[in-house]
Amino acid sequence: PKVVLAGIQPTGSPHLGNYFGFIEPWLDIQKNEASDVPLYLSIVDQHAISMGPIIPAEKLRLNTRKMAASLIACGIDPKRTTLFRQSDVPEISQMNWILGSLQTLAQLQRLPQFKDKSTKFSRGSIPIGLLIYPLLQAADVFTFKGTHVPVGEDQSQHMNLMNNLAFAFNSTYKLEFFPLPKQITRQAHARIRSLRDPRQKMSKSDPSVRGRIDVDDSEAVVMEKCRKAMSDTITTVSYDKSNRPAISNMIEILAATTRRSLDETISLSSTWTHTELKDNLTTAINRLLGPIRERLNYYEQRPQELEEILAENGVRARMAAKKVLLETRELVGLC
Numbered sequence: 001p002k003v004v005l006a007g008i009q010p011t012g013s014p015h016l017g018n019y020f021g022f023i024e025p026w027l028d029i030q031k032n033e034a035s036d037v038p039l040y041l042s043i044v045d046q047h048a049i050s051m052g053p054i055i056p057a058e059k060l061r062l063n064t065r066k067m068a069a070s071l072i073a074c075g076i077d078p079k080r081t082t083l084f085r086q087s088d089v090p091e092i093s094q095m096n097w098i099l100g101s102l103q104t105l106a107q108l109q110r111l112p113q114f115k116d117k118s119t120k121f122s123r124g125s126i127p128i129g130l131l132i133y134p135l136l137q138a139a140d141v142f143t144f145k146g147t148h149v150p151v152g153e154d155q156s157q158h159m160n161l162m163n164n165l166a167f168a169f170n171s172t173y174k175l176e177f178f179p180l181p182k183q184i185t186r187q188a189h190a191r192i193r194s195l196r197d198p199r200q201k202m203s204k205s206d207p208s209v210r211g212r213i214d215v216d217d218s219e220a221v222v223m224e225k226c227r228k229a230m231s232d233t234i235t236t237v238s239y240d241k242s243n244r245p246a247i248s249n250m251i252e253i254l255a256a257t258t259r260r261s262l263d264e265t266i267s268l269s270s271t272w273t274h275t276e277l278k279d280n281l282t283t284a285i286n287r288l289l290g291p292i293r294e295r296l297n298y299y300e301q302r303p304q305e306l307e308e309i310l311a312e313n314g315v316r317a318r319m320a321a322k323k324v325l326l327e328t329r330e331l332v333g334l335c
């Protein structure tokens, strides 16, 4: 049976990369999937401490709540989508431990995300959490026997590892026990790049906030970030990913935001100046974000209502998780 599952880090507000790479495809799934297909969306607060305890507890709590509010404001319906806090389902952590016995250290150390992020630490101080981050991600999916995982392009390596793990578990304990999870990545907008450095993806870990637009940015901030976005020295507007990555990225974001095709957007913008491109981008983004900001505002004033939604959804998620964990423990001999 089909089970759709994904996760997002509690970074507070999602940015446009999260929106186009993940949230919008999720909204399509929510609309189009048959009503008996379970949809689980985890706000992965345990992943958020994988770089060490660098976020104060109260801030992490707030960020988790704000991410929940933002997702709902973007259109995720907590009656249809089981939107839950990862740490509310301790079964995931137990699954994580079981998977650890099938995972080699070498494979984890080879992952590009680990290599990249571990350079931020001195040699002796890399937290284990960073290393086993992808293991917990696999546990997120396996605890619900997830079959389909909608993610942006940057998650491909994690998906690969997950598939290897499912295969390893099944070969050891029971053939076809865990479905091999399918990565669902929409072709268009699978990788939105930074407005300040188009070689990088748009990311929350970018130290410059000007590289990304968050869904809760005010109209003025959106305008400011678009105006200051990197461009190049050619005065016209044209699409050329290798020679004009910054302009091309803006054209792509404009296409995504207006829901026009890339081709249409390229021809539309071909007579524009850089300023006109940036102005059009500003208008389009503000039109998209306007209603989202309003709904976000509604929930920010009602933290109690949000907590109730998360608690209820957490119970729903946990019921499903308990069942799979029990079967898994039996196979391994843990009960």
Ligand code: TYM
Residues within 6 Å of the ligand: 005, 006, 007, 008, 009, 010, 016, 017, 018, 019, 020, 021, 022, 044, 047, 136, 137, 138, 140, 141, 149, 150, 151, 152, 153, 154, 155, 158, 189, 190, 191, 192, 193, 201, 202, 203
């Ligand atoms: P996270 O929180 O970094 O991002 C959430 C989702 O947004 C996508 N995304 C992007 N898509 C296009 N362009 C970008 N610039 C961009 N930046 C982010 C991500 O691909 C992701 O789909 N490890 C995951 C969270 C996770 C998870 C899971 C995902 C934990 N457990 C289980 C799926 C299944 C992460 O850090 O996503």
